[in-house]
Amino acid sequence: MRSVCAPAPQLAGLEPYDPKYLPADAFLSANENPHDVDKDVRHEIMREVKRVNLNRYPDPLANDLRDMIAEANGLDRDQVLVGNGGDELLFDLALAWGGPGRTFLNMPPTFSVYEANARLTNTTVANVPRTADFRIDEEAVLARAAEGGIDYLIVTSPNNPTGELAGEEFICKLLDATDALVMVDEAYFEFSRLTMRPYLAQHKNLVILRTFSKAFSLAGVRMGYILGDAEVVREFVKVRQPYSVDAVSQAVARVVYANRAKFEPGIRAIIDERARVIDGLKRIPGVKPYPSDANYVLFRMENAGQIWEMLYGRGVLVRDFSRAPYLENCLRASIGSAEENDAFLRALRDAVMGKCDL
Numbered sequence: 001m002r003s004v005c006a007p008a009p010q011l012a013g014l015e016p017y018d019p020k021y022l023p024a025d026a027f028l029s030a031n032e033n034p035h036d037v038d039k040d041v042r043h044e045i046m047r048e049v050k051r052v053n054l055n056r057y058p059d060p061l062a063n064d065l066r067d068m069i070a071e072a073n074g075l076d077r078d079q080v081l082v083g084n085g086g087d088e089l090l091f092d093l094a095l096a097w098g099g100p101g102r103t104f105l106n107m108p109p110t111f112s113v114y115e116a117n118a119r120l121t122n123t124t125v126a127n128v129p130r131t132a133d134f135r136i137d138e139e140a141v142l143a144r145a146a147e148g149g150i151d152y153l154i155v156t157s158p159n160n161p162t163g164e165l166a167g168e169e170f171i172c173k174l175l176d177a178t179d180a181l182v183m184v185d186e187a188y189f190e191f192s193r194l195t196m197r198p199y200l201a202q203h204k205n206l207v208i209l210r211t212f213s214k215a216f217s218l219a220g221v222r223m224g225y226i227l228g229d230a231e232v233v234r235e236f237v238k239v240r241q242p243y244s245v246d247a248v249s250q251a252v253a254r255v256v257y258a259n260r261a262k263f264e265p266g267i268r269a270i271i272d273e274r275a276r277v278i279d280g281l282k283r284i285p286g287v288k289p290y291p292s293d294a295n296y297v298l299f300r301m302e303n304a305g306q307i308w309e310m311l312y313g314r315g316v317l318v319r320d321f322s323r324a325p326y327l328e329n330c331l332r333a334s335i336g337s338a339e340e341n342d343a344f345l346r347a348l349r350d351a352v353m354g355k356c357d358l
Contacts, residue, residue, distance in 0.1 A: 017113060024312065028340060056247070079227060088224065099122060105145065107141060154185055
């Protein structure tokens, strides 16, 4: 059999993104909304999907959905772009603002896909690590941005996987300090209640990323969107895949966005449960939870890798970061239903007290 030529050199050493999607009784590893779309909205979705002509290509830019999002945010259509989840738009960012001879400023620990996208596009990565308690090293980031040579950067607010918001004043200083494109990833902003949307008109170099996957219970549909200056959005359009958002996903997203107020009680319930979970973690000896403005909690403890195995043995799946750079001995638990959260806290307490066996 003839051999195949080597893949692109930038793939060397890159590990595929692996969310460790494993079966579990309490699935608390992927920051999903524990509540599915309610029955009334689901029925409306089915009616809308039945109208979709499956033999026709979808609207390439999902303009009906763009119009809905634009109106809700006081923007024009050309200031909005939707994508196949936030992940497509993150890759589009690296394609449009990265590349050979260009530089991405990263603030680890944060979402690992940012750096992976940069490396895939042969973009230089300039890391400015966070402080020991996972806060952005604001002075160091501002100083590096002021030096120049940065083409784009991503400020995750709230940050994944550590949970805290970025400071509004800091982001404003950053926007003034650089002409680099500053993406604020607001995938979890519905749980934090804070957004940089009011600053869009003042800063052409600001673009905001959001998703339907978390607050709106559509992780299985894949729908994200950006808000930004029309000229910036036009550059994203140049690199996006044609027809990347299928007609069925567009139909589902239109119905959900029109009914987004119905998701508010579930969002409030997650915020309330988050406070309860953090309090429960503080009561377990040797467990240090970090503050969170999102729908998950990062916590640190000794032997976290073994604890992860113990939890999974009890049917509770959380995310294991115990061997990740900057996150040694850390685990992250999504906020689930009250029953799932109780099962998690009970299993963790038993593991710490030696009542679980590997």
